[in-house]
Amino acid sequence: MVLAADDTLRLDANAVDYTLVVAYFAVVLLIGLAARRRVSDSLDFFLSGRSLPAWVTGLAFISANLGAVEIIGMSANGAQFGMATFHYFWIGAVPAMLFLGIVMMPFYYGSKVRSVPEFMRRRFGTGAHLVNALSFALAQLLIAGINLYLLATVVNALLGWPLWLGLLVAAAIVLSYITLGGLSAAIYNEVLQFFVIVAALLPLTLIGLHRVGGIGGLVDKIEATTGGDEQLRSWPGTGLSAIDNPVLSVIGIVFGLGFVLSFGYWTTNFVEVQRAMATKSLSAARSTPIIGSFPKMFVPFIVIVPGMIAAVLIPAISEPKASGGTVDYNNSILMLMETVLPNGLLGVAIAGLLAAFMAGMAANISAFNTVFSYDLWQQYVKKDRPDGYYLMVGRLATVGATVLAIFTAIIASGYSNLMDYLQTLFGFFNAPLFATFILGMFWKKMTPTAGWVGLVSGTLAAVAVAFLSEDAFGSASIGVLGLSGQGASFVAAGAAFVVDIAVSVVVTMVTAPKPVSELVGLVYSETPKELRTDPEAHLLPWYQSPTKLAGISLVLVIILNVIFR
């Protein structure tokens, strides 16, 4: 049980650790203030960001995703399932990032579409827009709850405050962080955050490995545990997917995780896409996710491996894991920090984690805020008010969302492995969105009615699978289908995708499409080729050519898959 962790986990931070944490937040604050002043002598802070190299946008691109959920969730997954967790990176991220760079980015760049609800409104009209905006707002609130819960966990481990107090304090901190303008300097903070996280996790991994006797020692110790052999192989990943049949497990991972969930996440996630849009040319925009894929494929070594180490080194995890008791895997990385990091490095690690949690939650809250004030309030409740009115609505929405996140955090606290929960949410929200988006983008006949009906039926299909599974809704699931854990969310996502496509096709057959003239820039075939290509692309050296870099990335990720099969 999660709340019981109060008794066992206590990070023994001293004054030096707190100094390092405070230093980080002082820097973030200064960046925020500088961004707010928009800076001296005609050198605009933001615009100078435009002349930053692609490595910066590439790092910001993966840093926006390397948040709390990823660090805590993936290390928890590593502790529970071992190497199969690598799939989340090598199957579940890199191919989709390359697809985004090669196929989607030219379309985004050329069509000037700036957000998914905007695309939905222009391509399908009001129905799909409303459905999408509502489901997006709800998803952001639920995910903000996960970040808030994790933040409260760290506060709890540091200071020993009970969860509810930690939640309130953490919510107050995030609220002030957003108000202080930390978000306007988002790219800077994200790049900085990436380095702090690496500075925290790399020593943690190395010291942890040293403690268990190096890589050989880790392998020996995991092999000695029950079912340890399977934890050292990534395929067929039956533990991860909880699908006993290896063939079906591979299909579940490749189709559910690798295709629907990951393509849905990366190609429709405009937090990520906007990082790429900040570059100067189409080639640079295409390069951004592709450059990001290189660090991304090595991140698991400093995120999953610590989880695997924690699972053999720390008795509080290894003993119940061996005896089949309930384990709270979410604390794996915190426990490892407590066990192996001396004061000093501990401070760096806490700074890195707090940074990741706050940035993640701030991103969720401000995303909610934008969609709420402009896509929902302005569109459907009060039109044609002055800008100041919507700014005020946005501020109130921020406060409201933070308060609501306290309640969604309580939902999140009920899951012993947060990845189960998160992937379930992605199955509900991202998978149908991806299906409608990709179909609407490539099939000009698809009708406005099909847009919203497809979205709704896709989500309902995913909810139905989760309800029929063994545990995706906790005790509310009735267990008719023999699916549990992340396998249930892979199948739910697959069902959402298939149902969405099928329903959209059927509905399109019986309703009227939009005239082709209204689809310019919204459907691939109707978007002029000049808008989708970079005239100077052939002048670039190989290390700046998106397609060549993507090829190298693909080869590397295949090699990694073969080595760690």
Added chain:
Amino acid sequence: MSTAHGQAGADRPESGTSTQKHTAGAYDVRTVISGLIGFYGIVLTIMGLVADNADDRAKTGDWNANLWAGIVMIVIAVAFALWLFLRPVVVDPVALEKEKSEGTSDGSDVTPH
């Protein structure tokens, strides 16, 4: 620099008239990285030198982890500082004005939908 276009502007600052160009200076993200990681490195190195004790050694498996991590961080901070010194990012005020008139967002302050 991510494009051939941009390279002329930033990686080879000598190619333009220097009076018209500003370097990003303190606002270059590398300054911030170098500063913070350098500060962490110095604090950790001092911790490794003066506060190394048996408890910490037991935690790390007899490594002076603070010292080594601190030294590596200092090296990285120096490397960033050198890179910054050798290849400053230069902002072209003409392009800057042009972009200003087109709108000021680079996307970093835009939130997702």
